[in-house]
Amino acid sequence: MDPSEVEFLAEKEVVKIIPNFSLDKVYLIGGDLGPFNPGLPVDVPVWLALNLKQRQKCRIVPPDWMDVEKLEEMRELERKENTFTPVPSPYYMELTKLLLNHASDNIPKADEIRTLVKDIWDTRIAKLRLSADSFITQQEAHAKLDNLTLMEINTIRTFLLDSLNCMYKLRSNLQPGSSKGQFTDY
């Protein structure tokens, strides 16, 4: 799965915008949007929010969790715990990236938020690598993926699966009685 695909999925998340135009309800396959009243917050999917923002048709209201204090708290918790802590949004990384890239003027303390989210991400990825490591070294059969987001799983999936495959092959070669024919397969 491509990160861009994950990002695409993230764009269906709902975000609040304050439009500066007036429009009746828009009827779409995915559901009705609007009505849009100037100055009145309305919930729209991220893709529409970004589109409107790029056309300067709205201001984006950052999601609740996109707040320095809350993120700091989360970062501390993430660092303290050995397991993965619940994340504010299943697409926190993608949303942060999208919103900060396109609407940083509507988000107070955008830079700090970017850093904080990156910190959280790094912590989590480090944990993920560690656990993958232990998963492999201890030859575990199962791993819990609680509280992992799609993006995070996605970053490690290909690598992990490939390496597991590889390991499996290597291991099966080490086993006594393994046929030489298998070896010749390579």
Next chain:
Amino acid sequence: MPCERKPMRYGHSEGHTEVCFDDTGKFIVTCGSDGDVRMFESLDDDDPKFITVGEKVYSLAVKNGKLVTATSSNTVQIHTFPDGDPDGILTRFTTNATHVTFNSSGSRVAAGSSDFMVKVVEVSDSSQQKALRGHEAPVLSVTFDPKDEFLASASCDGSVVVWNIEEQTQVISWPLLQKTNDVSNAKSLCRLAWQPRAAKLLAVPVETKVQLYERGSWDHVTTLSDDLLTQPINVLAWSPCGRFLAAGCIGGLMTVWDVTSKLCVERQKHEKGFTVCGLAWHPSGSQIAYTDTEGSLGLLDGFSTSATDSSSTKVQAPAKKPAKDFDDLFDDDDDRLMDEGLSDTNSPAKKAAAADDDEDDDFLMPATGRVRNRGAILDDENSLDTGSLKLGQDKFMDDDDDAGSTTVPAAAPLVPLRPVYEGPLPTPPQKAFQPGSTPAHLTHRFMIWNSVGIVRGYNDEQDNAIDVEFHDSAVHHAMHLTNSLGHTMVDISQEAVLLACPSTDELASKLQCLHFSSWDTNKEWMVDLPKGEDAKALCLGQGWAAVATSTLTLRLFSIGGIQREIFSLPGPVVCMAAHGEQLLIIYHRATGFDGEQALGVQLLQLSQRKRQLINGESLPLSHRSYLSWLGFTAEGTPCYVDSEGVVRMLNRSLGNTWTPVCNTRETCKSKSDHYWVVGVHENPQQLRCIPCKGSRYPPTLPRPAVAILPFKLPLCQTSTEKGQMEEQYWRSVLFHNHYSFLSSSGYEINEDGQNQSQKEQQELLMKMFALSCKLEREFRCMELAELMTQNVVTLAIRYASRSRRMVLAQRLSEIALEKASQVQEEEEEEEEEPDYSNIRRPSGHGQTEATRGRYNSRHNQEEEEEQGEDLAEDDDGQEMETEEATETKKRVNPFAKEAGSPVKLPPTPVGKVVRSNPFKVLGSGKPPASSGQPRMTNILDNMTSSRKSAPLSGSAGKPNKSPVLKPLVPRPKTKTQSTLLQMTATKTTSKKTQDNTEPAADQQKQPDVPPPASPAENTENKRPKTGFQLWLEENRKNITADHPDLDETDIIKEAMGRFRTLSAEERLSWTERAKGQSGDAADLKKRKRAEGGDGVENEKAEDDENRARKKKPVDPSSKLSAFAFNKN
């Protein structure tokens, strides 16, 4: 003794000041924190002599040509007076002296200092000093015993001490004052004063009272108080005669008591309410000079010398007859009064009474005879309860006034007694504000936030600017203005931005309008208000602007800058709001008391027909709250919010009352949270506001987000299902009032929305009905049915009969009938006004139906079948409802749209009539089904009778015309006077209305000319051809030949005219012919009626079967003739 309060004059710069007179009274000597001592020869002395004695002067005293000052250099200096030459330093302290004073002879000076010490120094020899130690805090004031034996001092440690000067010991110490750590922190300067001459009493200001202590025994003898004194007394001064005691207070109040009678003889208020910190009597006793903490000097002049004399020379009192008499006469009352006052104010009455005796012994020698007696009276009085005392007090006062004015005018001024005021205190009136703005003192503030946009004001070191931003960027792009004029008020609309600034010293108050929607190049105009007039509130309507000013004037401007109407407001404006052509003004109607605001409201309509809709009624506010937001809903209903968070909306359908629709505080999580309202919408029901955590106002940054609150009428028990539905129903009713207002004032309205709302209301009613049914509350069901429209009543009847509530169903059917007849009557009235004639109301169908009930029965049955048997018909009902709604609404429209609807469409929404009928039939037909045959006939009888009573309505009319036009024909018949002209006029108007109705009407239009196909339809609808119709068929060609250019409606008009000109008999014959044709349609009953026949005078009516039935007079002969014609 009313004395004249001279205007204040500048004395010193701001800060503590003191004042005294020199021995002769020629000079007023003042000192102040600017370090100068000034000698004024009089209050008007423009160029007083002055001596600079130091950086600051804390206190001064003048006696025997010497001026003693306490300065900031920690010294007490002497200057010669009036020359002002330095005469050495009298003494020094380790810190500054706070108060200096001479003894009576001027030989010694006492000085109190912040280093806790009091020094007594011989003026002639400054080495002879006596230090009085013992205070534990800075000394506030010192005063000499006139006999030079003692000295009293007050200190910040809370004590008032009397010292024996020679022995340098404390004689007595009273812990009377509040403890503080420094003079500057002390509440009061606590200037003690020892009675001159007699030296009998030491006056000590304690809070708001003066306590008098007797010299020698040091007993507290009495207390002087005044109920108007609410703030601590700062300074005291005895009159030179020793009879009067003047006190100056923190709030600027000055009071003079007559100590002998303990009466307050004079009250004066500082003109600006500044704290009085210096007070001095003129040696003659006729003037009091005072200074305040702002450095100003004032004078009370004309202090009654006669009174002074009489007291100062009281031993020879008999010589002064009038004053004496007066004393004798009224001392009694006065004293009692005073004592009552005391007992009321918690001072021990007994003690006061005792003190009285003592005092009187001393000072009122001639009166001693009475004193015992009076004591007895006092005791009696004190044993009474307070209530009766108060009554008595009033009585006494009256006595006083009478006597004072009649018998002894000379001394009358002594008793300008005011009643003791204990009632509610006035509330400071709230200041004018712009709704939707945050307070002006903020450096970053919202100058306005409304439904159009946001205006922010920045006023800090770097910038003084205004940011204008529109919610809808399509209105205008954002603007950034430099606020060079210092605008404080803004309003913003779709057309313009209006700004106003208050006047400054040089500049007048200005009004600036950025008219960005102007199509010419000048987008801005500015107006100066007249001098002395400040803009207080402003608002922008559609095409106009209004400004309320400080002179209680309201000025209207056109949006382009033309000055329009101007009128006066009944009170100082609080705020204004505008919407379209409406202007809402809130002003102070009166003084509020006990925290309440007394606001009045005016609502003006500035349309073509200008008028005042609400005329200065008072604005209801929550208890002890003030107005915090005012505006209109987006739909144009006035609305406001008070500081308790209650949102109220105007209920136009209930005589312009105000209904609370929401309490924003209920949704707040914490007590200090508030919602800052920025807009109200009725459809959808939204209260747009900004949640503010821990404040009343949002900050400009971070940019606050708007939240939406729902409305909720504060009905009882909204937690129950019943309460909930009631609340929903009434809220829905209230929030859809605006439709009728809008349509009546000629606006386009959202018809869908209105239908929706009516549907919703009826649905709710039906639900409530069902609920009441379930709860066995049949009476309540009936009450609900009263609120329903007729169609829904029929549903209700069904519901009732299904749930086996026959009694209820029966009663409901009565209601249905009532409603039907009601509507009939209404329609009748409408017929009087032609415009309404062809519009049918919901129940109107029923009524027409009633008249035609027989004919339609078959059709109705079909309809009924379609509807199915269960209560799923709800939907159906609503559908009908909607349809009706459209029709009802149409009714109103014609006024608004008449001019603009020239489209002429052929009339006759016959199908519509039929379609709406089913409910009617249900209404009459259903109950019988449940209650049996007799019931049915009963109902039908009722129906017919009701129909008979209203003969004009619902007749079948001319078949070739739309049913809408039906009433036209009967009309002239009833009103025999009405002329043809009138008739045609009626027709045209009705046609116009009809045109409006047409588009929405059914497609089933009956052609104008009786078409060959139409007979079938007619029979289908049970509408026989009338005589006129027949006649028209035959004569149409003639008419078209005569007037080839006429269109259908005009042809009919013309035809009507012609038909009318026919003789009665001719017409009758036509009618009979018509009857013959449609004879099959006529049922038995009709025949019976027709049997009655019509007299010649009624023949006109004969063109309609129904009408025929209604005819009362019966003439057999005409009946016969009718048959004859029939045969033809």
